[in-house]
Amino acid sequence: MQVERKRPLFHTTPAYLAFSKYLYYTEAMNFTLFGYPKTGKTTLFNLLTGAKIEIKSYEDGKKDLNRRTCPVPDPRLEKIGVLYPEKKKIPVTVDFVDLAGIAYGEVKNSSYLSSLRLADGLTHIVRGFQNEQIPHPKGKVSPEEDILSMEEELLLADLTSIESRLEKLEKELQRSKTPEGEKEKELLETLRLHLEEGRGIREVELSPQEEKLISSFAFLSQKRLLHMVNVDETDIPLIENPDKFYPSNKKGVTIQAFCGNIEMEILELENEEKELFLGEYGLKELSAVKFLKASYDLLKVITFFTIGKDEVKAWTIPEDTTAVKAAGSIHTDIEKGFVRAEVILWEKLLEHDSFQTAREKAAVRLEGKDYIVQDGDIIYFRFTK
Ligand SMILES: Nc1nc2c(ncn2[C@@H]2O[C@H](COP(=O)(O)OP(=O)(O)O)[C@@H](O)[C@H]2O)c(=O)[nH]1
Ligand SMILES: [Mg+2]
Numbered sequence: 337m338q339v340e341r342k343r344p345l346f347h348t349t350p351a352y353l354a355f356s357k358y359l360y361y362t363e364a365m366n367f368t369l370f371g372y373p374k375t376g377k378t379t380l381f382n383l384l385t386g387a388k389i390e391i392k393s394y395e396d397g398k399k400d401l402n403r404r405t406c407p408v409p410d411p412r413l414e415k416i417g418v419l420y421p422e423k424k425k426i427p428v429t430v431d432f433v434d435l436a437g438i439a440y441g442e443v444k445n446s447s448y449l450s451s452l453r454l455a456d457g458l459t460h461i462v463r464g465f466q467n468e469q470i471p472h473p474k475g476k477v478s479p480e481e482d483i484l485s486m487e488e489e490l491l492l493a494d495l496t497s498i499e500s501r502l503e504k505l506e507k508e509l510q511r512s513k514t515p516e517g518e519k520e521k522e523l524l525e526t527l528r529l530h531l532e533e534g535r536g537i538r539e540v541e542l543s544p545q546e547e548k549l550i551s552s553f554a555f556l557s558q559k560r561l562l563h564m565v566n567v568d569e570t571d572i573p574l575i576e577n578p579d580k581f582y583p584s585n586k587k588g589v590t591i592q593a594f595c596g597n598i599e600m601e602i603l604e605l606e607n608e609e610k611e612l613f614l615g616e617y618g619l620k621e622l623s624a625v626k627f628l629k630a631s632y633d634l635l636k637v638i639t640f641f642t643i644g645k646d647e648v649k650a651w652t653i654p655e656d657t658t659a660v661k662a663a664g665s666i667h668t669d670i671e672k673g674f675v676r677a678e679v680i681l682w683e684k685l686l687e688h689d690s691f692q693t694a695r696e697k698a699a700v701r702l703e704g705k706d707y708i709v710q711d712g713d714i715i716y717f718r719f720t721k
Contacts, residue, residue, distance in 0.1 A: 364405060365652060366431040367631060368455035370448065372482060373437025374470050375463040376566035378402065379596035381434035383603060384624050389434075391600075393469055401451060402434040408628060412682050412712060413650050416641060419690055424647040428639060430628075440473060443489035443556075444496045452493075453554035457562060457631050460486050464567040464581065464593065479565045479581040483591075486563075487536070490556040495531045497553055498524050520549055531557065538588040560634040564627070565593040572598075572618050590634050594623035638711035641682060642666065643691050653709060660705040663717045673719035677703045682712045691716065 367384075369377045378389050385404040407427040417425040433455070435448045443449075452458065463472065464479045474481070502524055509517050523546055530540055536557035542550075550558075565581050567574060571593075574580050578591040599622065602613050614622065632638075636655045640662060641648065653662050659679075664671030680691070680700045688694040691714065700716075709715070 364429045364431050365456045365631075365635065365637070366433060366454060367457045367459055368433040368435065368451060369459045369461055370435045370438065370452060371461040371486065372440060372463070372473065375437070375461045375482075376465070376596040377434050377437070377461045379566070379600060380459075380461055380564060380594065380623065380627075381432060383594075383596070383599050383622070384627060385432050386603075399436050399447070401436070401448070403431065405429050405431050408650075408652075410639065410650055412639075413641065413648065415686060416643070416682055416714065417648050419685070420643065420648055423643070426647050426649040428650045428652045440485065441489070443486070444493040449493065452556055455559060457635050458490075458556065458559050459562045459564055459627075459631075462486075462563050462565045462581075464565040464571065465597070466568060479563075483563050483582045483584075487557075487561075487589075488534070490561075491531045491534065491536060494537060494553075494555045494557045495528065497555070498528050498531070501553075502528070523549060527555075536561075536586070536588070539586065560588045561590075562627075562630055562634055563589070563591045564623075565591065566596045567593050569595060569598060569617075571595070575619065588634065590630055592623075592626060592630050594626070595619070599623055638709070640709050640711075640713045640715055642715060642717075657709050658705060659703055659707040659709055659715070659717075662709045662715065663719065666717070669721065670717050670719045673721055674705060675718040675720060677707060678716040678718065679703050679707070680714050681710070682714055685714055 369381055371377055374393075379391055381387060381402055381404075382389055382391070385406050387402065387404055389402055407429050410427055413425055413427055417423070433451060435451060438446050438448060443452075446452075460483070462479045462482050463477055466477055502521065505517060505521050505524070509521065527537055527540065527550070530537065537550075537555045538558050538560070563582070563584075565578060572595055575593045575595065578593040581593065582591060584591055595617075598617055598619070602610055602622070605613060610622075614620070637652050638655055638657075639650050639652055641650055651662070651665060653665055657665075659677040660671055660674045663674050663677070678691075678695070678700045679702075680694055684699055685691065685694055688697065688699060691700070694700050
């Protein structure tokens with residue numbers, strides 16, 4: 337996720353439209369669900385978004401993607417909100433995208449490549465369930481093989497982009513040599529070598545200049561990758577030990593598991609019954625909760641809060657963001673005119689009646705431009721126009 341991108345978002349839900357005037361400034365994160373056909377992508381999409389897209393046991397040839405913008409539940413926002421009953425509470429929102437299945441070997445030619453490249457986090461839905469009605473294209477259900485196969489396909493898609501760029505670049509350099517061109521060629525050749533050795537670009541240490549040089553490629557193997565294995569009822573105990581499916585110790589790759597079938601049943605229940613059923617099945621939490629936690633960890637993002645005239649609002653920024661950059665995620669004017677940040681941790685604010693009384697009791701700290709914003713900070717930015 338890059339806080340500085342400022343293109344407007346897609347408009348899909350009334351909730352999005354209501355928030356869009358704020359969201360123009362920080363783009364919502366995009367989580368894209370993809371994978372081989374009939375693995376449970378749309379099932380998980382329904383679980384995450386509350387959408388009710390029909391689940392079919394056959395491929396209906398539909399190639400449209402499903403998209404929903406959803407608020408991220410945050411109990412901290414609710415608790416801060418209690419101090420300000422008259423203000424609106426505005427949570428962080430996430431764009432979820434659900435792609436149709438991609439056949440084995442087809443990722444590099446897929447019409448979904450551009451959707452995959454737009455994602456902040458890629459979520460690969462992996463088949464872990466047996467079901468004779470839905471034959472596995474390879475004749476055998478093996479989460480490990482599908483995970484390895486998809487990781488390789490992402491590398492191949494990047495190799496293809498690198499090779500076609502290098503071909504053009506070499507011709508350009510023959511015509512006229514430029515230092516920028518030479519630099520790009522050298523970097524792409526290094527990355528090509530990594531990919532050929534089976535390592536994703538996310539494993540390569542890059543300098544900020546190198547990051548910038550390749551950012552427009554939006555390499556798939558550079559993105560954080562979450563494998564979500566969709567298991568059978570009988571494999572529920574494995575949900576707490578997803579490494580059993582495939583022990584990944586790769587940087588920027590995480591494995592989680594869920595049971596789509598059971599959770600679809602649970603989704604139909606009333607709230608109190610939900611808890612009860614989860615317990616009965618031995619499930620610790622809903623996959624939506626697990627998914628968001630894993631994704632936030634994987635993407636290395638944190639949340640801070642602002643208390644404005646009319647609203648209490650949550651914002652997502654990358655870890656290790658300075659106060660002045662966080663200000664810029666709200667509005668470039670606040671970044672440009674940044675004077676000081678008044679900061680208090682959300683729990684500390686709850687010991688007072690309001691930000692104002694906390695300020696009077698000297699519980700609010702004054703921080704400068706380089707202060708590193710912490711998860712759960714409540715910030716009031718002082719700036720000059
Ligand atoms: N046995 C079993 N079948 C499942 C499970 N999850 C999904 N399915 C079935 O798999 C099929 C595909 O689900 P869907 O979410 O549409 O997959 P997609 O093609 O990846 O979007 C449906 O017929 C589901 O009923 C599961 O956990 N266990
Ligand atoms: Mg689907």
